[in-house]
Amino acid sequence: MSSRAQKPSLLSKKFSAQFSPIRISADMLEGDKPLAVYEFTNIFFPNLIPSIVTLLMDMERHSQRLIAAIAPLKRERLISDLEGVTVEIRYLIKDKGKELVALPINICPAEVLRNAVLAKRGSRYTEKMQEEINQILTSFITKEIRRRIKSMIEGTLKTLIAKPRMPATLKKLLSLGLIDREGRLDQGTTIEDLISGKYAELFKKVVPEELINEAMMLKETIKACYDWEGEDYLLSANEALAEKGILEIALGEIRGEGRAPKEANL
Amino acid sequence: MSDARALIYVPVLHTQKEAGEIFLSLKGDEAEKHVGTSSDEQEKSVKEMWDGIHEKIQNANISCSTMRIYQDAMPVCGREKEIAEKLAQKSSRNHQLILELVRKGASLEGTEDPELLIEEYDNLSQLISKAFVSMQSYRDSLNEYKEKGAKLMMQRDAFIAARIKSTLKEGETPLVFMGVRHELEKLLRGSFVINYIIYRLPFKKVGDIYNV
Numbered sequence: 413m414s415s416r417a418q419k420p421s422l423l424s425k426k427f428s429a430q431f432s433p434i435r436i437s438a439d440m441l442e443g444d445k446p447l448a449v450y451e452f453t454n455i456f457f458p459n460l461i462p463s464i465v466t467l468l469m470d471m472e473r474h475s476q477r478l479i480a481a482i483a484p485l486k487r488e489r490l491i492s493d494l495e496g497v498t499v500e501i502r503y504l505i506k507d508k509g510k511e512l513v514a515l516p517i518n519i520c521p522a523e524v525l526r527n528a529v530l531a532k533r534g535s536r537y538t539e540k541m542q543e544e545i546n547q548i549l550t551s552f553i554t555k556e557i558r559r560r561i562k563s564m565i566e567g568t569l570k571t572l573i574a575k576p577r578m579p580a581t582l583k584k585l586l587s588l589g590l591i592d593r594e595g596r597l598d599q600g601t602t603i604e605d606l607i608s609g610k611y612a613e614l615f616k617k618v619v620p621e622e623l624i625n626e627a628m629m630l631k632e633t634i635k636a637c638y639d640w641e642g643e644d645y646l647l648s649a650n651e652a653l654a655e656k657g658i659l660e661i662a663l664g665e666i667r668g669e670g671r672a673p674k675e676a677n678l
Numbered sequence: 679m680s681d682a683r684a685l686i687y688v689p690v691l692h693t694q695k696e697a698g699e700i701f702l703s704l705k706g707d708e709a710e711k712h713v714g715t716s717s718d719e720q721e722k723s724v725k726e727m728w729d730g731i732h733e734k735i736q737n738a739n740i741s742c743s744t745m746r747i748y749q750d751a752m753p754v755c756g757r758e759k760e761i762a763e764k765l766a767q768k769s770s771r772n773h774q775l776i777l778e779l780v781r782k783g784a785s786l787e788g789t790e791d792p793e794l795l796i797e798e799y800d801n802l803s804q805l806i807s808k809a810f811v812s813m814q815s816y817r818d819s820l821n822e823y824k825e826k827g828a829k830l831m832m833q834r835d836a837f838i839a840a841r842i843k844s845t846l847k848e849g850e851t852p853l854v855f856m857g858v859r860h861e862l863e864k865l866l867r868g869s870f871v872i873n874y875i876i877y878r879l880p881f882k883k884v885g886d887i888y889n890v
Contacts, residue, residue, distance in 0.1 A: 652823075655857070656802040658751050659795055661764050666755045666792060 487525060494522040562597060570595030685842075685870035686738060686853045687863065688731055690750060690772055728771035734875045735779070740851050742782035748842055748854045749776060753795050754788030762786060772855055784853070787845050791837045794830060801826055831859060839865035 482490070498520050572582055573595050585591045590598045749772075752758055759780065765773035780786050801823055808819035839862060842852055852870070856862055863872055 652802055652805055655751070656799065656806060657768075658765060658770070659799040659802065661768070662751055662753055662761045663792065663795060663799060665757050665761045665764060666753060 491522050491525045494525065497521055566591075566595045566597060568595075569597075683846075683870055684851055685866060685872050686735070686740070686851060686875055687872050688735075688853070688855045688875045690855050690857050725771075728775065731875055732775055732778075735775075735853070738873075738875070740853075742779055742784040744850050745779060745784035745853050746846055746850045747776055747779060747784055747786045748789040748838065748852055748856075749773075749786070750789070750855055750857045750860065751795060751798075752786070752789040753792040754790065754841070755792060756788070758786045758788050776855070779853070785850075787841070789838055789841055790834060794834050794837060797830055798827075798834070801830065827859075831861070835860055835862045835865055838862055842866065843869060 569582070569585075569591055572579065573586075573593060582591075586593070592598075749758075749762070752761060755761075759777075762773045762776050762780070766777050776784075776786060805819050805823040838856075838860075842854070846852055854862065866872060
């Protein structure tokens with residue numbers, strides 16, 4: 413099988429070696445920079461990124477129709493003349509020289525023409541890639557929503573702590589170290605912990621119900637809109653491998669002792 | 679005041695680094711399937727996470743001699759300690775921590791029904807066999823696995839909950855290490871006051887989410 417069989421994917425580590433329309437520094441998601449960049453871009457270059465993506469998608473989508481209008485001989489000559497030519501556009505956002513977002517667009521005109529002649533959809537902007545781009549953008553949105561919910565909850569807790577008669581549950585949260593005297597949440601606490609999991613019972617007693625409901629609603633919205641919640645990815649291929657590995661060792665130990673309950677395919 | 683006993687719950691997430699180490703120690707062909715390698719940063723995150731859990735358990739001020747440990751994927755077989763030792767040797771921080779607690783006097787209890795674990799193993803084997811063909815193939819097989827796995831996971835959880843209730847002795851505190859896919863808490867809430875020990879799990883960066 414040739415390497416052509418491997419479809420380009422943003423998820424692939426080797427992707428940049430093939431074609432990489434968007435690259436985002438994962439570290440960027442940790443700080444406040446994405447929001448600032450997003451706000452700046454929205455003010456000065458509204459719809460910039462969606463426009464570029466749409467333009468590229470349209471190019472792919474309509475290229476067949478446009479190129480069909482060119483006479484076959486002229487098309488062949490163009491393909492031959494353009495062989496090896498690449499058009500490269502770079503869109504970069506840097507923070508102190510470190511690349512945060514890169515949108516390197518590489519177009520090979522000969523390849524575009526050739527694909528159009530073969531009536532073949534370009535491999536670069538497939539639906540799958542669009543889906544992956546959506547996922548990356550969704551991760552930004554999710555992060556921002558989480559930040560806002562966290563900030564709302566912390567604001568509420570801070571107000572409650574400042575009251576002369578502090579609710580007993582709040583005292584418990586403080587004593588457990590889940591919040592500090594400023595109402596800030598423990599470093600490891602996630603929004604999911606507060607609204608539906610780990611600390612939900614405790615927080616429910618001190619955080620207004622409307623706030624919890626709002627957070628739940630936002631979470632549901634993300635899930636419904638993007639059908640992506642993050643949990644799917646918890647069971648990554650490596651996670652599955654690790655689980656299998658652990659079971660293999662555990663069950664192998666029983667089998668070694670002749671205690672396996674039935675023959676496993678170990 | 680409720681009479682319910684306290685239970686310490688440690689949600690466990692296998693990381694790429696840990697997965698890699700466990701798998702590299704296994705048979706070659708499968709180990710080769712391990713996706714990607716961990717960066718120093720990831721390695722640091724894993725270490726920090728387990729150091730944090732370790733510290734929080736210590737700070738919980740529970741005597742090890744009154745601690746009974748229940749562990750995800752630990753079959754009821756009488757060889758629990760040997761299994762933990764093997765996995766600890768394969769660099770599993772989870773099992774290294776368990777062994778440390780056992781050395782200090784904690785009891786390690788067989789937790790899961792071996793029959794159900796074999797079923798889980800077979801399902802995972804099927805999933806993995808398709809996982810490395812392509813991302814799409816993995817997603818398809820993951821959906822299939824999730825459908826099959828949901829019922830199995832409920833059975834596993836029911837067994838574990840019953841096991842905890844039946845083996846826990848008077849004056850003991852259960853320390854439960856469970857993978858994030860389990861929903862054991864739901865079955866334990868009525869009988870125990872659950873205290874979660876969570877250290878900041880490494881934030882799911884894009885790279886982690888997408889297995890890059």
